[in-house]
Amino acid sequence: MVVLSINPLVNPDPGLFIWSAIAFIILLIVLRKMAWAPITEALAERENFIEDSLSKAEAAKQEMASLISENDALLKQTRAERDQILAEARKVKEQMIIDAKEIAQKEGARMIELARVEINNQKAIAMADVKNQVATLSLQIAEKVLRKQFEDQQKQDELVSQLLKEVKL
Amino acid sequence: MDNKRLFTTKFFNVTTVFALFLLFISVNVKATVMQDTLEKAETDTAKAAAHGEKELDISDVILHHIADSHEWHFWGEGAHKVAIPLPVILITKGGVATFLASKHEADEEGKEIFTEKGTELINYEGKYYYPGPKNADGTYFTLDENKIPVNDKPLDMSITKNVLALFISVALLLIIFGTVAKGYRKRVGKAPKGLQAVLEPFIVFVRDDIARPQLGHKYKKFLPYLLTLFFFVWINNLLGLIPIFPGGANLTGNIAVTLMLALGTFILTTVNANTSYWKHVFNTPGVPWWLKLPIPLMPVVEFIGVLARPIALMIRLFANITAGHILILALLSLIVILKAVTVSLFSIPFVIFISLIELLVGFLQAFIFTILSALFIGLAVQDDHH
Numbered sequence: 001m002v003v004l005s006i007n008p009l010v011n012p013d014p015g016l017f018i019w020s021a022i023a024f025i026i027l028l029i030v031l032r033k034m035a036w037a038p039i040t041e042a043l044a045e046r047e048n049f050i051e052d053s054l055s056k057a058e059a060a061k062q063e064m065a066s067l068i069s070e071n072d073a074l075l076k077q078t079r080a081e082r083d084q085i086l087a088e089a090r091k092v093k094e095q096m097i098i099d100a101k102e103i104a105q106k107e108g109a110r111m112i113e114l115a116r117v118e119i120n121n122q123k124a125i126a127m128a129d130v131k132n133q134v135a136t137l138s139l140q141i142a143e144k145v146l147r148k149q150f151e152d153q154q155k156q157d158e159l160v161s162q163l164l165k166e167v168k169l
Numbered sequence: 170m171d172n173k174r175l176f177t178t179k180f181f182n183v184t185t186v187f188a189l190f191l192l193f194i195s196v197n198v199k200a201t202v203m204q205d206t207l208e209k210a211e212t213d214t215a216k217a218a219a220h221g222e223k224e225l226d227i228s229d230v231i232l233h234h235i236a237d238s239h240e241w242h243f244w245g246e247g248a249h250k251v252a253i254p255l256p257v258i259l260i261t262k263g264g265v266a267t268f269l270a271s272k273h274e275a276d277e278e279g280k281e282i283f284t285e286k287g288t289e290l291i292n293y294e295g296k297y298y299y300p301g302p303k304n305a306d307g308t309y310f311t312l313d314e315n316k317i318p319v320n321d322k323p324l325d326m327s328i329t330k331n332v333l334a335l336f337i338s339v340a341l342l343l344i345i346f347g348t349v350a351k352g353y354r355k356r357v358g359k360a361p362k363g364l365q366a367v368l369e370p371f372i373v374f375v376r377d378d379i380a381r382p383q384l385g386h387k388y389k390k391f392l393p394y395l396l397t398l399f400f401f402v403w404i405n406n407l408l409g410l411i412p413i414f415p416g417g418a419n420l421t422g423n424i425a426v427t428l429m430l431a432l433g434t435f436i437l438t439t440v441n442a443n444t445s446y447w448k449h450v451f452n453t454p455g456v457p458w459w460l461k462l463p464i465p466l467m468p469v470v471e472f473i474g475v476l477a478r479p480i481a482l483m484i485r486l487f488a489n490i491t492a493g494h495i496l497i498l499a500l501l502s503l504i505v506i507l508k509a510v511t512v513s514l515f516s517i518p519f520v521i522f523i524s525l526i527e528l529l530v531g532f533l534q535a536f537i538f539t540i541l542s543a544l545f546i547g548l549a550v551q552d553d554h555h
Contacts, residue, residue: 008317009491012425013237015258015325019332020420020429027339027401032393035346039372040392042353049358 227506231498235419235491238330239270239295243414255333259297261323263288270327279308279318290323298322331426334418338405346400375399375539383543387550391543394437398430399539406490406531410524421534422490424483431483434542438478442549450475478545482538489534493527 150156241253254271266285273283279293282300291300291309298320300309310318328336345364349372352365361369380388380395405426408416420426448454450471452461460467500520504512 008236009232010424010487011317012428013325013423014425015327016237016329016331016335016423017425017429018326019328020335020426021432023335023339024397024401024429024433027342028394028397030343031346031397034343035350036393036396038350039346039353040376040389042357043369043373043376046358 227499227502231495231502234498235422235494237423239327240274241330241333241414255330256328257297258326258328259285259290259323260326261286261288261290262299266290266323279310282309288323291320293318296322297325330418331420331423334405334408334416334420335426337415338401338408338420341408342400342404345404371399372396379536379540379543383540383547385547385551390441391437391546394433395539395543398433398542399535402430402486402538403532403535406535407528409490409494410527410531419491419494421486422494424487427483427487430486430538431479434482434545435479437542438545438549441546445552446549478541482541482545486534486538489530493523493530497523497527 149159239255239257241255243251243253245251254269254274257266257268257270259266264286266288268285273290273292274295275281277292277294279291279298279300282289282291284290289300290297293308293310296318298310298318299322301311301320303309304311310320313319345368349365349368352362356362356365360366375396376388376392379399380392384391402421405421409419409421411417451468453467453471456467497520500516500523503516504510
């Protein structure tokens with residue numbers, strides 16, 4: 001201790017050394033249990049909480065964004081579907097009109113055809129009737145004419161002879 | 170040695186320049202002042218002895234102020250003295266002797282023998298010794314070449330001024346951090362308030378800027394020690410700057426206390442050191458073999474380094490705080506030395522200026538002591554990178 005005893009300032013006092021060691025160790029043990037443990041724990045907890053909250057907020061933001069984009073997509077899809085449905089409806093309508101027209105045309109044609117056939121039939125019947133009538137009338141006329149013609153004998157003979165002349169054997 | 174982590178810390182970069190600058194200035198100034206004071210003390214006592222005068226020895230006054238004492242002195246001398254006498258506890262050959270310091274303070278020159286617990290004792294300059302043979306001048310001690318009695322002395326376990334200051338600071342720390350801890354329990358997960366809000370940045374500072382960068386993922390084990398160390402040194406540095414009662418003791422400027430703190434770091438370092446640390450000390454990798462064999466040059470150097478670190482810690486804190494106190498006292502003493510009140514026009518602003526610097530130094534030294542402790546422990550426990 002010769003070197004250290006140059007000045008009382010640099011000569012460590014054993015009493016103070018022992019007291020300070022005891023005090024410091026007690027301070028360390030007590031503070032460790034009473035203060036540092038709860039403080040560091042609370043600090044870590046709060047930091048975790050803040051970090052957690054931040055990450056949660058970030059997640060919520062992302063979810064929001066994804067929700068918005070999802071909504072957009074849904075809206076777009078719905079719009080597209082609506083457009084498609086409308087287009088289809090239009091097409092169906094047009095088709096229906098076309099079909100209806102076609103059917104109407106066909107039906108008309110058929111009915112016209114039927115009418116024509118009927119008319120023809122009726123015409124034929126009427127013609128046949130007229131022919132009969134004409135024939136009957138002609139016969140009656142002919143009869144009357146003939147009767148008149150053949151009232152006189154001479155004329156009959158003349159005719160016969162003429163006919164006979166006409167007939168060439 | 171891997172010191173890189175120390176310098177990669179963001180905080181450290183900013184502070185280093187500033188800290189080193191201040192350290193440079195303060196150490197330079199203090200060192201010269203301290204040396205001057207000590208030299209002056211010797212010449213003054215020599216002069217006084219030569220002339221047989223009873224002049225006021227400023228150096229003695231200063232050294233008396235920063236040294237430990239068995240009383241808490243306020244003002245006045247002799248019969249007008251106002252001081253709190255402190256209990257003396259001596260573990261003597263005859264048993265534990267306890268008495269108030271005021272009981273045996275009439276003679277401090279070692280000329281009167283008194284008996285406590287059946288053991289004869291003398292008081293020389295406030296310290297208790299066993300009496301030796303009586304000298305011609307009526308004293309019972311012999312001085313060595315450094316003017317320190319060679320007499321045997323009992324183990325002095327007194328509650329001295331420094332011990333009392335130590336207890337006060339410990340009590341203060343317990344109250345302060347008890348309150349802070351209560352704040353954390355009361356306001357779980359909420360923003361800090363009051364004292365808790367004041368001290369939280371420092372706690373986080375010790376954790377994030379001292380413990381974590383130096384110790385990595387192992388910081389949790391040493392954080393209580395580092396926190397206690399930081400706040401113990403800091404509060405005692407600050408208390409030392411207060412000139413009146415609860416403060417004024419030069420605790421962190423006492424080598425016994427800094428020795429105890431440095432020893433704490435040394436023990437923690439040694440106990441927790443891993444094999445890689447010892448390998449670095451005794452068989453440093455990357456060093457040519459002829460530096461280790463046959464003369465173990467590197468191991469010796471490294472081993473000296475291991476011992477030098479706590480010694481440097483001890484001296485740094487002791488010297489900085491003591492020098493600060495001496496500087497302030499010396500500036501104030503100028504008024505007395507020059508025997509002119511007008512000197513105070515110069516002295517007082519300077520004392521205020523130095524006191525403000527000391528406030529900063531108080532924090533800085535607490536920080537440096539703690540970060541170096543963390544660094545040394547970190548060196549001992551870090552994972553092997555080689």
